[in-house]
Every structure is written in structure tokens, then in C-alpha cells.
Amino acid sequence: xxxxxxxxxxxxxxxxxxxxxxxxxxxxxxxxxxxxxxxxxxxxxxxxxxxxxxxxxxxxxxxxxxxxxxxxxxxxxxxxxxxx
Amino acid sequence: xxxxxxxxxxxxxxxxxxxxxxxxxxxxxxxxxxxxxxxxxxxxxxxxxxxxxxxxxxxxxxxxxxxxxxxxxxxxxxxxxxxxxxxxxxxxxxxxxxxxxxxxxxxxxxxxxxxxxxxxxxxxxxxxxxxxxxxxxxxxxxxxxxxxxxxxxxxxxxxxxxxxxxxxxxxxxxxxxxxxxxxxxxxxxxxxxxxxxxxxxxxxxxxxxxxxxxxxxxxxxxxxxxxxxxxxxxxxxxxxxxxxxxxxxxxxxxxxxxxxxxxxxxxxxxx
Numbered sequence: 001x002x003x004x005x006x007x008x009x010x011x012x013x014x015x016x017x018x019x020x021x022x023x024x025x026x027x028x029x030x031x032x033x034x035x036x037x038x039x040x041x042x043x044x045x046x047x048x049x050x051x052x053x054x055x056x057x058x059x060x061x062x063x064x065x066x067x068x069x070x071x072x073x074x075x076x077x078x079x080x081x082x083x084x
Numbered sequence: 085x086x087x088x089x090x091x092x093x094x095x096x097x098x099x100x101x102x103x104x105x106x107x108x109x110x111x112x113x114x115x116x117x118x119x120x121x122x123x124x125x126x127x128x129x130x131x132x133x134x135x136x137x138x139x140x141x142x143x144x145x146x147x148x149x150x151x152x153x154x155x156x157x158x159x160x161x162x163x164x165x166x167x168x169x170x171x172x173x174x175x176x177x178x179x180x181x182x183x184x185x186x187x188x189x190x191x192x193x194x195x196x197x198x199x200x201x202x203x204x205x206x207x208x209x210x211x212x213x214x215x216x217x218x219x220x221x222x223x224x225x226x227x228x229x230x231x232x233x234x235x236x237x238x239x240x241x242x243x244x245x246x247x248x249x250x251x252x253x254x255x256x257x258x259x260x261x262x263x264x265x266x267x268x269x270x271x272x273x274x275x276x277x278x279x280x281x282x283x284x285x286x287x288x289x290x291x292x293x294x295x296x297x298x299x300x301x302x303x304x305x306x307x308x309x310x311x312x313x314x315x316x317x318x319x320x321x322x323x324x325x326x327x328x329x330x331x332x333x334x335x336x337x338x339x340x341x342x343x344x345x346x347x348x349x350x351x352x353x354x355x
Contacts, residue, residue: 013275013276014276015272015282019282019286022278026238029238
């Protein structure tokens with residue numbers, strides 16, 4: 001805090017931060033109340049399907065949700081066993 | 085036809101009961117036969133805010149379970165004609181509010197010629213809150229200019245849009261109104277507090293009114309007189325305006341703009 005603000009007092013204008021945070025969280029909760037909740041089930045199903053063709057460990061499939069601009073992207077990462 | 089108005093918010097402590105008491109009183113002052121029901125079973129407070137706590141004999145749950153009839157349980161308000169209070173039970177479990185039971189009581193009130201039935205919802209999104217909004221025709225969502233309140237209001241709007249009878253039966257949706265309470269024009273002006281337009285933009289429902297933060301609310305609850313009766317205070321006037329708008333009148337918003345105090349006022353004080 002500078003000496004000027006010590007004398008004149010300084011109020012923090014934090015309302016704009018509040019608004020921005022609310023815009024994001026509300027938008028997310030509106031579309032996605034059921035959103036990320038299904039990820040564990042999706043992961044289980046993916047393991048089952050892929051296991052039919054390749055032998056993998058359940059933890060070799062990683063499912064995540066990412067926000068890119070206005071889109072939500074489901075990212076699926078499957079690590080195949082090393083070929084010896 | 086009786087119109088059922090639910091006063092709700094999700095978050096606690098934002099002014100639901102204060103608003104229920106004032107909205108119900110305001111409607112009664114306009115000549116409508118009005119009942120206000122406390123849905124907060126186990127934590128009843130509407131009786132205190134209305135100043136009728138010593139006259140409670142039977143309650144909402146007694147009527148639902150047939151231990152008393154509606155006539156015995158309704159308490160006539162001392163400050164407004166046409167107004168009756170149905171208190172919540174203080175000892176029962178929230179599950180005592182069954183959907184059939186609540187519907188039966190509401191139907192009976194309608195049968196007795198009530199124009200408006202105001203339902204004071206408990207906080208949260210559990211059974212009691214859902215029961216309070218199930219039969220709503222209109223909903224007044226009470227919101228403070230503060231992040232957790234705005235988020236919870238949005239959540240409760242989602243529940244109104246999915247769990248109300250009107251939604252379930254695919255009828256015309258519940259009419260939603262935003263009421264911003266505990267508003268400080270000065271802090272909003274200085275960018276410290278969300279403005280009422282910010283909140284409206286976020287929640288995207290029509291604004292019914294803005295109630296300023298005021299000492300008058302505490303004075304009112306201390307005495308058990310609904311805030312709308314605190315004559316010539318900004319709070320009472322803001323509630324009276326909100327009632328007018330609810331009934332379809334046009335009233336410009338008051339008490340929302342910050343006026344810098346003049347030199348005299350700063351020197352000699354005054355509110």
C-alpha cells in the first residue's frame with residue numbers, strides 16, 4: 001500500500017471479480033449438473049470395451065474434463081502396454 | 085383461484101422470512117385475503133417475525149395429520165386485516181410434510197376463498213424446501229449481492245424448473261421473480277459489491293425489487309412487526325413498490341443509486 005492510499009484510504013473494487021467467477025460457475029452448473037459426474041462410469045465402460053481387444057489395466061485409461069474457450073473437452077488417455 | 089407464491093433462496097439468512105412477512109402483509113394491505121405458511125419445520129421463525137409467537141396453538145403439521153382443522157391453526161394477524169399465519173411445527177420431523185398433506189392444506193385454503201398463499205421456504209434444497217416450491221404458481225427468489233447467495237439462487241431456480249408441479253406436468257412454468265435484499269448502493273457504486281444489474285444478468289429472471297440494507301429490518305424483527313409496516317423507511321417503501329410491481333403496476337426503482345452526501349450532511353451528520 002502506498003503512502004497515498006494510507007492517507008486517502010483505498011477500497012478494493014472486488015465486485016467485478018465476483019461477477020466473473022459467478023459467470024463461469026453458474027454456466028457450468030447449468031449445463032453440467034449431470035456433467036462430470038458420469039466420468040467414473042465412462043471410464044469403467046471404456047476399460048470394458050478396450051479390454052475386449054487389448055489387455056490393459058484399468059488405471060491405464062485416464063478420463064478428464066477440460067475447458068477450452070467455450071467448449072468442454074473430454075480427454076481420454078489410453079496407455080497401451082509396452083511391446084516387449 | 086388462489087395464487088401460490090413461494091419465497092425461496094437456497095441459501096439461509098438472506099431474508100426469506102422477512103420477505104415472506106412483508107410480501108404477505110403487503111398483499112393483505114391491498115385487500116387480498118392472504119395466508120402465509122411457514123415450511124421450516126423444526127426451526128420455525130415466521131411466528132416471531134409476525135409477532136404471533138404466543139398465540140400458536142396448532143401448527144401446519146397438526147393440520148396435515150388431522151389433529152386440528154385449518155380454522156383452529158390459522159392465526160389472524162394483528163397488523164393487517166385479511167392476513168392469516170399458519171406456523172410450522174417446532175417439534176416434528178421435516179418428513180411430516182407429505183406432498184399429499186401439503187396439497188390438501190393448500191386446496192382447503194383455496195376453498196376458503198384465499199386470494200394469495202405465501203409459502204416461506206426453509207433454506208437448503210432438501211425435502212422442506214422442495215415441498216415449499218412444489219405447488220408454486222410464482223416464486224420470489226431472494227438474493228443477497230454476494231457470491232454464495234447468487235450461486236444458490238441459480239441452483240434453486242433449476243430445482244423450480246424441474247421439480248415444481250407445473251414443471252412435472254408440463255404446464256406453464258412457475259413465474260420467477262428476483263428480489264435483491266440487503267443492498268448497499270454505496271458499496272455497489274464503489275465496486276465493492278455486485279450491483280443489482282450484475283445479479284439480474286447472472287440469474288436472468290425479471291427483477292421484482294431491490295431492498296436496501298437497513299437498521300429498520302432489525303427494529304422490525306425485534307418488535308415482531310413485519311418490516312413493511314416501518315412507515316417511511318426505505319425498506320418499507322421498497323417492499324411496497326415490490327408489491328405494486330407484483331400486481332402489475334410500474335414503479336421506478338428507488339434506493340438503488342448512491343448520492344454523495346453534501347457538505348452540510350457530512351459536517352452535521354444525519355442519516
